[in-house]
Amino acid sequence: MPRPRPLSGFPEFLPSDRIVEQFVLDRLRSTFELHGFASVETRAVEPLDRLSKQGEIDKEVYAVRRLHAAEDSRDELGLHFDLTVPFARYVLENAGHLQFPFRRYQIQKVWRGERPQEGRYREFTQADVDIVDVDALAGHHDVELPLVVLDAFGALQTDLRLPPVLMRVSNRRLAQGFYAGLGIEDPAPVLRIVDKIDKIGPDRVADALREDAGLDAAQARACVALAGIRTADASFVEQVRALGIGSELLDDGLEQLAAVVEAGGRYAPGRMVADLSIARGLDYYTGTVYETNLVGFAELGSVSSGGRYDALATDGRTSYPGVGLSIGVTRMLVPLLGRGVVTASRPTPTCVLVAVDAEETRGAAVDVAQRLRRRGIAAEVAPKADKFGKQIRYADRRSIPFVWFGAAGANGEVKDIRTGEQLPADPDRWEPPDSDLRPAVQTRWEG
Amino acid sequence: MPRPRPLSGFPEFLPSDRIVEQFVLDRLRSTFELHGFASVETRAVEPLDRLSKQGEIDKEVYAVRRLHAAEDSRDELGLHFDLTVPFARYVLENAGHLQFPFRRYQIQKVWRGERPQEGRYREFTQADVDIVDVDALAGHHDVELPLVVLDAFGALQTDLRLPPVLMRVSNRRLAQGFYAGLGIEDPAPVLRIVDKIDKIGPDRVADALREDAGLDAAQARACVALAGIRTADASFVEQVRALGIGSELLDDGLEQLAAVVEAGGRYAPGRMVADLSIARGLDYYTGTVYETNLVGFAELGSVSSGGRYDALATDGRTSYPGVGLSIGVTRMLVPLLGRGVVTASRPTPTCVLVAVDAEETRGAAVDVAQRLRRRGIAAEVAPKADKFGKQIRYADRRSIPFVWFGAAGANGEVKDIRTGEQLPADPDRWEPPDSDLRPAVQTRWEG
Incomplete structure (x- = not known):
């Protein structure tokens, strides 16, 4: 069998990059759990009909079928393309066993059959947090959710020295209320066009609104003016009012968005702005919408997006409105790892390599390793009773900081192979420095 | 959309069962890392041709294709059905970037299109540990790997009070050498039949060996006699010798298996036996093979299996022999959770519910929760400024042990809702008992 080549769009990490990923996932998990979200x-x-009815239509779904299924049997299952649609289904299916409002996080791979390119993958990991309730979900959860995510990014900024993020928030009701006030009947194509304003600019958006959405010049101008509003506090409300459009839905949206942005200013100062250009393509959002960028890495696109969805989960009688955000872990990490911005100090958890004097005394080295492990120190035994220089090189190539000698005798010694310092040590007592116990994750900025 | 129903063979956990699963996965991960395995x-x-060439032929593979792919395009990808075949491919693909011998663990879902039944799932989680080397892999790794897995089960036994396990070990070379000494040319059908001895018994195995594998009565008798040998120490060697068959391959196998069982007796006394009925169906095993049962839960089948594979990963010029074991996490947990043997103390990480006096002072409750979280105490804010009795019931229904009152005033108090005890507390100082900080996992044995 020839050497296999990577599958485009399906990134896999080498062990040291995987250690960085684990570090990030562990921080996300602990933040979500501190906020009381259950995994x-x-x-x-999911059944294909559920995947195609809900969510973005332009996301290509992977169909799944048993290889030995009958030739003419229809595809019935597909891989999920996000974690929101499966979560809505899970809530419907298990509603009788869950306590509402239900707070959950979910960290899993998702699959999309899109054309692979930088920042677009066919398999990638998302980390989602959502709250759903029965019939109605209190508005303060729209305020709470982005703070959870900003807290998670704050932990990454502190522990990993990742750059800070800026979350941009808008509200579908605000936009739809504004469009309704303008006399626009179908807001969907307008939202879709306005969503491109970052990519194509306001002039081409205005053109498209006239040509593709059938707006007149004044309507198009007003939509572009709305999308241009961006404030770090609730002053966007006045700016919207100054455009002279009014509707009940618009008032609702303004009030909801003001509450989110005011809390952002209080609990995550500098990390959140109201940005009325944010539309989010997904059909299922009905209120607040969020997008998040790593400051200085706009080219990575949004690293965390989401919003309120009032009608995603319903069994016809009861509906389960929710609000949530999704962090694009792979999307954020692959470029940072690829550019060497974030690295692990070693590609293995091993802190101590226990040297073997001779194959006959391997058992003594295994004993020492086991005694270290019992106290939480990761250890492995040298695979071969080579000359000590060669065993040290084994450790060095893996950046394992310590080598243990004399396992078979009464006088064990441990060598820090970085400094060359070698000291007598007892496998039941010796402790490495805290900073060496586990692989560390380092961040290096250029420029 | 009507209420969805579970998909047979695709188990999903409610939050409290997921907490048990996370507990188990965390213990496995930390054990593997203490032994120096990288994730x-x-x-x-995987490409379908790789999935069908390697591994068990009778495992049904799920094919994956883009839903919008051309009607006549061939399926080229399939979901992996184990973690060994993908790992072998990963090693080939990344050999230039890995340090050998390479120690890795891998905890992921796998998929098999089998008919669902108790203990058989279409999607399930496996936790694998393997070591691979270039060209040749030292025999002491066959000794080391089962001890890592027994250490992991030991941690589950200690921390989760799971029952102890018994690992049964055999060796393909031993069996094949024995068959060769008997004059049997093709060992594969013999291994396949002997593998069923637990299910159909020695008499029917002897019949099948004669009828389906073309053995004569003496050969069949000898094969059944070999499969009947089971010892807790290396005394199986003498018992095999007493059958009067000799070959170089047999000697090799006997020596390898004796080394494994002797180490088992030393480092995991009572947890390992040589059992020459173990054959393992997978084609790719070439030496030591392992199977593991939870004592008292034989009906769950093997909860950890594996073996040595010398020829799985090769690019034609270089081969990467390996040895590894896989723990069937889902297979072990689903029945234990279903029977209520293992449960979590609460279905949420939340330790403290911060009560809200009035919606206007929700911010003060958020402040208290954030101060608790900063010190590692999981907290959530009550979703509604209900009467306190109702807020306490919110906590009680989720088994959240503590409710915080008076967030908006100067005199905060925390109530243990199990005892009713309520004491003044400072959100920057108060600590819950260690046992309440996180959900605990409890094991209850019947009879």
């Missing part, structure tokens, strides 16, 4: 994992597959 | 995750899909 849920859903199966990878 | 690897591979993509969910």
Whole structure:
């Protein structure tokens, strides 16, 4: 079998990069749990009709079928393309066993059959937090959720020295209320066009609104003016009012968005702005919408997006409105790892390599390693009773900081192979410095 | 949309059961890391030709294709059905970037299109540990790997009060050498039949060996006699010798297996036996093979299996022999959770619910929660400024042990809702008992 080549769009990490990923996932998990979110994992597959009815239509779905299924049997299952649609299904299915409002986080792979390119993958990891309730979900959860995510990014900024993020927030009701006040009947194509304003600019958006959405010049101008409003506090409300459009829905949206942005200013100062250009393509959002960028890495796109969805989960009688955000872990990490911005100090958890004097005394080295492990120190035994220089090189190539000698005798010694310092040590007592116990994650900025 | 129903064979956990699963996965991960194994995750899909060439032929593979792919395009990808085949591919693909011998663990879902039944799932989680080297892999790794897995089960036994395990070990070379000494040319059908001895018994195995594998009565008798040998120490060697068959391959196998069982007796006394009925169906094993049962839960089948594979990963010029074991996490947990043997003390990480006096002072409750979180105490804010009795019931329904009152005033108090005790507390100082900080996992044995 020839050497296999990577599959485009399916990134896999080498062990040292995987250590960085684990570090990030561990921080996300602990933040979510500190905020009282319970972990849920859903199966990878959903019925195809559920995947195609809900969510973005332009996301290409992977269909799944048993290889030995009959030739003419229809595809019935597909891989999930996000974690929101499966979560909505999970809530419907298990509603009788859950306590509402239900707070869950979910960290899993998702799959999309898109054309692979930088920042677009066919398999990638998302980390989602959502709150759902029965019939109605209090508005303060729209305020709470972005703070959870900003707290998670804050932990990454502190522990990993990742750059800070800026979350941009808007509100579908605000936009739709504004469009309704302008006399626009179908807001969907307008939202879709306005969503491109970052990419194509206000002039081409105005053109498209006239040509593709059938707006007149004044309507198009007003939509572009709305999308141009961006404030770090609630002053966007006045700016919207100054455009002279009014509707009940617009008032609702303004009030909801003001509450989110005011809390952002209080609990995550400098990390959140109201940005009325944010539309979010997904059909299922009905209120607040969020997008998040790493400051200085705009080219990575949004690293965390989401919003309120009032009608995603319903069994016809009861509906389960929710609000949530998704962090694009792979999307954020692959470029940072690829550019060497974030690295692990070693590609293995091993802190101590226990040297073997001779194959006959391997058992003594295994004993020492086991005594270290019992106290939480990761250890492995040298694979071969080579000359000590060669065993040290084994450790050095993996950046394992310590080598243990004399396992078979009464006088054990441990060598820090970085400094060359070698000291007598007892496998039941010796402790490495805290900073060496586990692989560290380092961040290096250029410029 | 009507209420969805579970997909047979795709188990999903409610939050409290997921907490048990996380507890188990965390213990496995920390044990593997203490033994110096690095984490690897591979993509969910492999080229179909790789999946069908390697591994068990009778495992049904799920094919994956873009839903919008051309009607007549061939399926080219499939979901992996184990973690060994993808790992072998990963090693080949990344050999230039890995340090050998390479120690990795891998905890991921796998998929098999089998008919669902108790203990058989279509999606399930496996936790694998393997060591691979270039060209040749030292025999002491066959000794080391089962001890890592027994250490992991030991941690589950200690921390979760799971029952102890018994690992049964055999060796393909031993069996094949024995068959060769008997004059049997093709050992594969013999291994396949002997593998069923637990299910169909020695008499029917002897019949099948004669009828389906073309053995004569003496050969069949000898094969059944070999499969009947089971010892807790290396005394199986003498018992095999007493059958009067000799070959070089047999001697090799006997020596390898004796080394494994002797180490088992030393480092995991009572947890390992040589059992020459173990054959393992997978084609790729070439030496030591392992199977593991939870004592008292034989009906769950093997909860950890594996073996040595010398020829799985090769690019034609270089081969990467390996040895590894896989723990069937889902297979072990689903029945234990279903029977209520293992439970979590609460279905949420939340330790403290901060009560809200009035919606206008929600911010003060958020402040208290944030101060608790900063010191590692999971907290959530009550979703509604209900009467305190109702807020306490919110906590009680989730088994959240503590409710915080008076967030908006100067005199905060915390109530243990199990005892009713309520004491003044400072959100920057108060600590819950260690046992309440996180959800605990409890094990209850019947009879």
